[in-house]
Amino acid sequence: MALTHDARAARPRRTPVTWVRRGGLSTLVFAMPLLVVFGLFSWLPIGRAVVMSLQETNLVTTAWVGLDNFRTVLADPLLATAVGNTLWFAALALLLGYPVPLLAAVLMSEVRRAKGLYSALAYLPVVVPPVVAVLLWKFFFDARPEGVFNTMLGWVGVGPVPWLQDAGWAMPSLVLEATWAGAGGTIIIYLAALTSVPGELYDAAEVDGASVWRKVWHVTMPQLRGVLLITFILQIIGTAQVFLEPYLFTDGGPANATITVLLLVYRYAFGQSLGGDYGAATALSLMLAAVLAVLSVVYFRLTRSWSQA
Amino acid sequence: MRSSRTTALALTGALSFTLLAACSSGSDDAGEGDGTSGGKTVLRVVSLLPGSEQEAFDAFDEQVAQFEEANPDIDVQPEEYEWKATTFAAQLAGGTLPDVFEIPFTDGKTLIENGQLADIDAQFQALPYADDFNPNVLQAGTGADGKVYAIPAKSVYGIGLHYNRALFEQAGLDPDDPPTTWDEVRADAKAIADATGQAGYATMTQNNTGGWQLTVATYARGGRVQTTDDDGTYTATLDNDGTKEALEYLHDLRWEDNSMGANFLLDWSSINQAFAAGQVGMYTSGSDVYTSLVQTNAINPDDYGLTAVPLEGDDAGVLGGGTLAAVSTSASEAQKEAAVKWIDFYYLRKLTDQDAAVKDAETLVASDQPVGTPVLPIFSQEQYDESQQWIADLVNVPLDQMTGFTDVIFDQPLVPEPAGSTQELYGALDTVVQAVLTDEDADIDALLEQADADVQAILDKNAG
Numbered sequence: 001m002a003l004t005h006d007a008r009a010a011r012p013r014r015t016p017v018t019w020v021r022r023g024g025l026s027t028l029v030f031a032m033p034l035l036v037v038f039g040l041f042s043w044l045p046i047g048r049a050v051v052m053s054l055q056e057t058n059l060v061t062t063a064w065v066g067l068d069n070f071r072t073v074l075a076d077p078l079l080a081t082a083v084g085n086t087l088w089f090a091a092l093a094l095l096l097g098y099p100v101p102l103l104a105a106v107l108m109s110e111v112r113r114a115k116g117l118y119s120a121l122a123y124l125p126v127v128v129p130p131v132v133a134v135l136l137w138k139f140f141f142d143a144r145p146e147g148v149f150n151t152m153l154g155w156v157g158v159g160p161v162p163w164l165q166d167a168g169w170a171m172p173s174l175v176l177e178a179t180w181a182g183a184g185g186t187i188i189i190y191l192a193a194l195t196s197v198p199g200e201l202y203d204a205a206e207v208d209g210a211s212v213w214r215k216v217w218h219v220t221m222p223q224l225r226g227v228l229l230i231t232f233i234l235q236i237i238g239t240a241q242v243f244l245e246p247y248l249f250t251d252g253g254p255a256n257a258t259i260t261v262l263l264l265v266y267r268y269a270f271g272q273s274l275g276g277d278y279g280a281a282t283a284l285s286l287m288l289a290a291v292l293a294v295l296s297v298v299y300f301r302l303t304r305s306w307s308q309a
Numbered sequence: 310m311r312s313s314r315t316t317a318l319a320l321t322g323a324l325s326f327t328l329l330a331a332c333s334s335g336s337d338d339a340g341e342g343d344g345t346s347g348g349k350t351v352l353r354v355v356s357l358l359p360g361s362e363q364e365a366f367d368a369f370d371e372q373v374a375q376f377e378e379a380n381p382d383i384d385v386q387p388e389e390y391e392w393k394a395t396t397f398a399a400q401l402a403g404g405t406l407p408d409v410f411e412i413p414f415t416d417g418k419t420l421i422e423n424g425q426l427a428d429i430d431a432q433f434q435a436l437p438y439a440d441d442f443n444p445n446v447l448q449a450g451t452g453a454d455g456k457v458y459a460i461p462a463k464s465v466y467g468i469g470l471h472y473n474r475a476l477f478e479q480a481g482l483d484p485d486d487p488p489t490t491w492d493e494v495r496a497d498a499k500a501i502a503d504a505t506g507q508a509g510y511a512t513m514t515q516n517n518t519g520g521w522q523l524t525v526a527t528y529a530r531g532g533r534v535q536t537t538d539d540d541g542t543y544t545a546t547l548d549n550d551g552t553k554e555a556l557e558y559l560h561d562l563r564w565e566d567n568s569m570g571a572n573f574l575l576d577w578s579s580i581n582q583a584f585a586a587g588q589v590g591m592y593t594s595g596s597d598v599y600t601s602l603v604q605t606n607a608i609n610p611d612d613y614g615l616t617a618v619p620l621e622g623d624d625a626g627v628l629g630g631g632t633l634a635a636v637s638t639s640a641s642e643a644q645k646e647a648a649v650k651w652i653d654f655y656y657l658r659k660l661t662d663q664d665a666a667v668k669d670a671e672t673l674v675a676s677d678q679p680v681g682t683p684v685l686p687i688f689s690q691e692q693y694d695e696s697q698q699w700i701a702d703l704v705n706v707p708l709d710q711m712t713g714f715t716d717v718i719f720d721q722p723l724v725p726e727p728a729g730s731t732q733e734l735y736g737a738l739d740t741v742v743q744a745v746l747t748d749e750d751a752d753i754d755a756l757l758e759q760a761d762a763d764v765q766a767i768l769d770k771n772a773g
Contacts, residue, residue, distance in 0.1 A: 058423060077763075143571035144506075165573050166747050251395070251515050253574055255744035255751075273397040273412075273732050274419045 053282040069283035073268075079284075081256050082264040085246075088171055089260060090239040097179040097186075098235060102228075104183065105190030106216055119191065126184035134248040137177045138164075141249075164250050167257035174245040174258060182238075186231055193227040194220065233299050237292055261288050349384040352647045353407035354655070356387035358578070358605045365604040368676035375672070376654050383647045391578065392632075394517040394732045401425060408640050409648045414449040414631045415731035417459050421452040427636040430456035432649035438661045441688045445725075450633045458635065460649075462656035465631035465685040466595035467723060468525045468618055469714045470494070475612040476590045480504040487616035487713050491529075491558060494591060494619065498568040501590035508570025509590040510562055511583065512742065515576040519742040520735025521726075524628060525593050526555035528724050531622030534734060535727035543729030543768045547738065547761035548754070551622070556745050556753045564749045573746040581606050593618055595630070596714060599682045599706060610706070615683070616713025617721060626724035629685060660687060663699045670703040681706045683715050690719065733767045 019025070056065045073079060108118045125133065140148040141163040153159035163173045201219045210218065221228075243262035246252055252259035252267070259267075261284065269281035356369050373385045388407045397416075400406045412420065420426050433439055434457075442461065450459030474484035480500040488494040498509025513522045524534050532551015536544045563569045575583065581598060583589045585606030596615065602608040618627055634656055636648045659669040670680045681704030686693035697704075708715065727734055737760040744751040 145571075147571075160571075162571070162747075165571060167744075250574055253515065253739075253743045254747035255740050257747075270399040270402075271395055271736070273392075273394040273416055274423070276398050276402075 049282040049285060052278055053286050054279075056277075056279050058278075065279065069277075069279035070287070072277075072280050073284045073287070076264075076280075078256065078259065078264060082259050082261045085171065085256075085258060086240060086242065086260045086262075089175060089242050090236060092172060092175040093178060093239045093242075094235065096175055097182060097239075098232065100179060101183045101186035102190055102224075105187045105194060106220060108187070109191060109194040119188065122187045123184040125181050128181075130181060130244055131248060133181055134177065134245065137180075138249060141173055165254065167254050170250055170254060170258045174242075174249055177249070178242070178245050186235075189227060189231060190224065193224050197223040229303055233296060236295065236299075240288065240292055347384075349382055350641075350643045350647045351384045351386060352409065352644055352651060353386045353388055354409040354648075354651055355390040355407050355411050357389060358391050358601055359389040361389075361601075361604045362607060364676040365678055368673050368678045371672050371676070372655060372669070375668070376651065379654075380647070380650060383650070385651065393576075394736070404637075404639065406637055408637050408644055409634055409651055410637070411463060411632050412459065412635055413726075414461075414633060415726045415728070417449045417633050417635075418452075418728070420635070421450075421458045425638060426458040427638050427640050427645055427648075428456055428458060429460070429636050429645050429649055430458070432645055433457040433460060436649070436653055436657075438657070438688065441661070441692065443686060443688060446631065446687055449631070450635070459633035460635075460652050460657070461631055461687045462634035462652055463632040464595070464597040465629065465687055466597045467627045467629045467685055467718050467721065468593050469596040469615045469683075469718075470591055470593050470618050471584065471598065472591040472614045472616065473584065473587060473589065473612050474614045474710065475587060475609075476501050476505055476507060476509075477614070480509075480590075484614055484710075487614060488591075488619065489616075489713075490619050491621060495558070495562055495566065495568075498562055498590060499566045502566065502568035502570070505590075507588050507590060508572075508583075509566075509568035511569055511575065511580060511589040511592045512559065512746075513575050513577060513580050513592075513594075514739060514743050514746065515574055515579075517732050517735035517739060518576045518580075520738030522593055523552065523555060523738045523742050524727065524735070525618065526558070527551040528626045528628050529618050529620050530554050531624040533624075533724075533727075534738075535729055537728060542772050543727075545734065545761050545764040545768060547734075547764060548757040552757060553753060556741065556757070559742070560745050560749075560751070560753070563746050569746065573743065578605070584608075587612070596718070597682050597684045599711075600679050603679045613707060613710060614713070615711040617717045620721060626722035627718070628726060629723040630726050631685075631687075657687070660696050661692070666696055666699045667703070670700040674703050674705055677705075679706045680704050681708060683708075683711055683718070685718070685723070730764070730767050730771050734764050737764050 053069055054064060054066060056063050056068070104122060108115070108122070111118055128136075142148060142150070143160065143162045143165040144150065145154065145160040147160070147163075149163065150160040153161060162169050164170050197220060201223070202215055205215045205219050241262050242260050243266065246258040246260050246263050247266065250258045252263050265281045265284050265288075267276075268284065269276040269278050357365050369387060373387060377383060377385055386407075390407065390410065392411055392413065397412070417426075446461045446465055447457070450457055450461060452458050470487070472484075472487055477484040477487075477497070480497070481504065482497055482500055488497050494510060501507065501509035512526075513519050527534055527549065528551070530551035532546075532549040532554070534545070534547050534549065534552060536546055538544060559569075570588065572583070577594070580589065580592055580594070581602055584592060585602050585608040599608075599613060599615065602613065603610070620626065634652045636645055640648060654665075658665040660666070673680050680700060681697070741753075741756045741760050744756055745753060
């Protein structure tokens with residue numbers, strides 16, 4: 001507040017010389033590396049995408065087509081499938097991928113010995129390169145009765161499950177791998193947040209005779225609220241952009257059961273050997289970005305009171 | 310304080326400019342690619358499929374050495390490469406293709422129209438055998454202006470039915486008497502699945518190869534997936550009887566006989582892998598696939614069998630296709646010269662010159678690489694037969710296990726791939742094949758009707 005007040009007072013006498021004297025130049029120079037990196041690698045491509053979404057281009061010849069690309073995308077029957085699949089993925093990932101890391105983190109924070117070992121084990125999947133992980137899981141997901149998972153299920157008399165080879169099973173299979181691959185990062189965030197919960201609160205709850213679950217529900221959860229809200233929206237944004245799993249596991253199959261919005265973007269741009277529809281690809285990307293931006297704003301508005309309470 | 314602040318400022322400023330400079334120097338680096346290095350013309354060429362056996366690379370390196378010895382001013386840099394419909398456009402747009410690359414026949418015309426292939430007509434016409442090409446084959450790489458932009462190379466193939474002789478024996482079938490009708494294929498597939506637990510019959514489903522092989526199955530039953538109209542436009546005919554019959558056939562094998570195994574997400578390379586590993590009894594693919602089964606998948610030659618695709622019904626035919634060698638538009642004149650010299654040396658001279666043929670075969674045999682895999686003629690059939698005579702003593706592929714194919718292929722009518730928006734058409738059929746194999750209640754008529762409408766919309770859009 002004081003700063004803006006200062007600036008306002010100084011405004012009438014501002015000249016280039018005073019601007020330099022007051023440190024404007026060094027501010028600019030210090031900001032330059034950041035501006036250059038962001039400008040070149042983030043904002044320029046975003047700007048190019050906006051331009052490209054209004055063009056029909058094969059990167060050699062270019063024509064302006066107005067909103068045609070957006071119409072093409074909206075008229076594509078695959079769009080509804082892709083949106084539906086993405087929502088389905090997000091819902092499953094939320095159901096499975098949101099509580100599991102929290103539960104794991106709470107349990108791990110209760111462990112007294114070899115804490116580091118558990119953290120390392122939980123984080124290990126994040127360190128495995130995603131492509132390697134997917135290839136491994138592809139092997140596990142072998143749909144034959146002698147496949148790895150099916151053999152294990154066979155021990156308890158379940159299955160065989162078709163995993164990736166069935167339209168109904170394919171998406172849950174992808175979510176299973178994605179949860180395994182992504183949980184580690186979230187667990188570390190929760191663990192860090194848990195250490196900041198004041199121990200006195202637990203002591204007080206204990207004095208009041210609270211059970212473990214009451215402590216978790218009435219002490220841990222409210223204290224983690226801020227972090228939980230952030231990881232929730234990050235999870236939504238992340239799952240809305242799911243690409244790696246469907247691309248590497250199934251390439252959208254079987255019969256488009258796992259085609260997601262981002263995979264559709266990829267298909268528009270690169271799916272055909274004779275050059276893609278880059279206009280449609282950027283148009284759909286922008287629409288996705290817009291939806292996510294709106295979603296984020298609405299989400300933070302709705303939860304503002306809760307997160308500050 | 311003052312001086313350290315100035316230093317920090319200067320450093321930060323310098324950093325920003327270094328960043329900017331680093332970004333803009335990309336064009337300088339690219340300069341190396343279009344010309345020479347140490348006085349030699351640098352030529353990046355396609356070598357083998359990623360993951361090929363070391364012996365195959367040894368043989369390839371030996372050929373590169375022979376070429377460089379004969380052309381001391383050219384520096385050949387081999388790059389592993391597999392053409393895939395779903396990655397090619399990204400490679401082309403990203404400029405990461407080698408200078409000489411391979412494309413299927415079906416893509417030649419459009420890439421030429423889009424100006425995405427270099428004009429190598431002058432260099433091509435200088436080849437001694439330029440006039441000897443089978444005109445039907447050469448036209449795949451010829452532009453509307455009559456110039457040659459891509460040269461038929463590597464192979465022209467007809468589709469064959471590949472089968473695993475070991476699985477045939479385990480199922481009590483005679484591997485020397487492969488099936489000749491689709492009913493026999495079905496019965497044998499069931500026998501293999503029941504006896505061994507492996508897939509008796511499998512088909513590709515991904516990366517547009519599902520549509521490719523469904524088109525094969527359609528042709529084999531007398532159907533066509535597309536017609537060319539008098540005015541040069543195309544009409545999709547995906548919901549024809551041949552395609553329906555082919556899909557019902559797959560449906561029956563999958564759901565009534567359960568003889569297609571459990572994995573239905575297969576493309577060209579993954580089905581080869583499964584076949585070489587003994588998980589697939591029979592599948593259809595190009596007749597030349599044996600070479601990569603050896604080079605990439607280490608198949609046991611004793612287990613391999615090749616026979617003709619059964620043809621049933623009027624107008625039934627075998628799908629034929631092939632590979633073109635093309636040159637990147639970013640190539641300089643010197644690189645284009647070098648590129649056609651390489652195409653001549655690596656792909657074509659061995660078909661037209663006895664000494665080159667023998668030398669090539671000897672090099673391959675020395676590294677235990679396959680020689681004599683059946684393909685179709687790029688030039689005339691007489692010329693093909695003659696070239697096979699030159700190397701007859703060196704042939705090391707089990708030709709006697711391929712007679713079911715080689716005895717009849719020149720009598721089978723050869724049908725080219727659909728010409729309009731081929732890969733999009735194949736892509737639409739991928740979905741249909743996947744649906745039939747993973748959903749017992751898939752409505753074949755509705756699926757084909759939808760795919761037909763989708764493809765027709767693409768054809769109309771591309772025509773307009």
